[in-house]
Amino acid sequence: MYSEEHKRYLNKIKRYNFLIRISQILLFIVFIVVWQILSDKKIINPFIFSSPKKIITCIINLHKTNNLYKHIYITTLETCISFILGTIIGLIIASIMWWNKYIAKVIDPYLTIINSLPKIALGPIIIIWAGSGMKAIIIMALLISVIVSIINIYQGFTSVDDIKIKLMKSLKANKLQIFKKLIIPSNTSIIINTLKINVSMCLIGVIMGEFLVSKAGIGYLIMYGSQTFNLDLVISGIFILCILATIMYYLIISIEKRLSLKN
Amino acid sequence: MNILEIKNLKKIYHTPKIETLAVKNFSFNLKEGEFVAIVGPSGCGKSTILNMIGSLDNKSDGDIKFNKDIKIGYMLQQDALFNWKTVLDNCLLGLEIKKIKDKNYVLNLLEKYGLKGFINSYPTSLSGGMKQRVALIRTLATKPDLLLMDEPFSALDYQTRLSISDYVYRIIKEEHKTAIMVTHDIAEAISMADRVIILSSRPSTIKRIVDINLTDKKTPIDNRKTKEFPYYYELIWKEIDHV
């Protein structure tokens, strides 16, 4: 069915993609091996820089004492809650702003101020107001994620083509119909992109919050490790965080794929 | 019978710095089944007049009176099709908004006007002319009695423009619609309209209304070959204010 030339072309693409995958894996292995060798030979100080073996032992220990899953669970839970809350609040406020330009204009400067404020500065106040528990962490994550979502989504809402709005009006659509049938569908890709940013924003907020107040979670693990000068624990925490963040990112990507398949 | 009577229509646009008198003393009557073209220099207020008739814009003063409870369809310069909807769903948009489920009329139109094979395609895979036809069917789907068209063909190249105007003309006549069309193209106006309204430059008032009487009036392309055509062209060309 295919010509010889096309088969050769397809083969070339296959080989190329295979090469990329292999190189990616190799890079990881080389990194781990070199790290291990350097610390075995005491070229780098294993106490400060740890080593792959020590990290694995550390994670196995966490697993044995059953602490590993508790920390992962806490951080995941906090991230999910703040992600869902942040997305919902962001969407609702952006919609209200689109609906009522007056409100949008009134709150615009306040959004800018809150957005440019380094949220970590609010940490002490949040602790005093919300206590040193999960509530404070979620508030921190929300502060970081919500404002950006509002600004992004609202921007998308207002940049919908005027001609299309005119069209909807000429077909006698009311404002709610314009919103549901034009504004939302034409902004799906912007909303999805905001979700992607939101996940990482929430994770940043959660870890920051855990640094400040918590008694559990990956951020707590890292903080605890650094205070007791247990660098194995710190780097294990970072490693687990890497995996967690990647999984969350791919979850959003798969949602995106499912949505774009529908279109 | 007059379907629409407009008296002393006036429009002022307000911006913080200036006010613009766009339309004043615009009066005219539209008969049922008639095809009227509006021509005039750029920026004189043609779109403004259409928007007020279609109540997309508020008038400052004057009367717009419909003699029946008629439905209005609006055809924009750009097709404004939704990329996330299929051709069929785009055409059904007006019905969807009115919560009407009946697809048969739209399916008929799509079939009749050569879009049957594209019902489930997305607008991105259509040519400019096809998109414009889809846009027209979307307008017709709600069965309007009066069609308002604001330079409906100006986004098209000349070839497509000629054939689409033939198409649109045929559809409008076959479906017995009344129509007002704004255009820059004098030839297009003469070849399609029963009457041509010539507007002055802004603030636009009616400078002259020309009745078009062609022998053997047929399709727009054929009408361009009639012996009266050059005469009307000359007449209208001279009347329009040129900058």
Ligand SMILES: Nc1ncnc2c1ncn2[C@@H]1O[C@H](COP(=O)(O)OP(=O)(O)OP(=O)(O)O)[C@@H](O)[C@H]1O
């Ligand atoms: N929303 C608006 N605000 C302020 N002024 C406006 C607005 N819309 C149109 N105008 C002004 O009103 C006048 C008439 O505009 P209109 O769009 O009706 O012209 P037009 O005849 O359709 O022009 P064209 O042939 O270029 O489409 C113009 O001078 C324009 O500057």
Ligand SMILES: [Mg+2]
């Ligand atoms: Mg115009």
